[in-house]
Amino acid sequence: MPIYEYRCNQCKKEFSHLFLNPKEISKVKCKFCNSSHLTKLLSSFCVQQTEESRLKNFDTSKPRGENFYRDSRNVGLWAKKRMRELGVDLGSKMDEIVERGRTGKILEEYNK
């Protein structure tokens, strides 16, 4: 169930649209003026987004808001993306670290 954000080329308003049916994507219209001249913006939120597309849409140069880390699936994403940008491939080890960070187990280990 992806949510896409659009900017209307006609009235310049921005809106997001939740697609329940993938077929709707090609016939989306502006909520305000009904124009179909839309520019698709990066989706800022996506239900069931794969980690791969999260990483792709993830811009490490921009500050992340508070809400970002309320989604626990985003924890560790930054580190992972930075690693990739730097050409460091930790493979499954990174996944393990990130997973521990996400679940809070990493803290338990520090407290030992």
Ligand SMILES: [Zn+2]
């Ligand atoms: Zn419009």
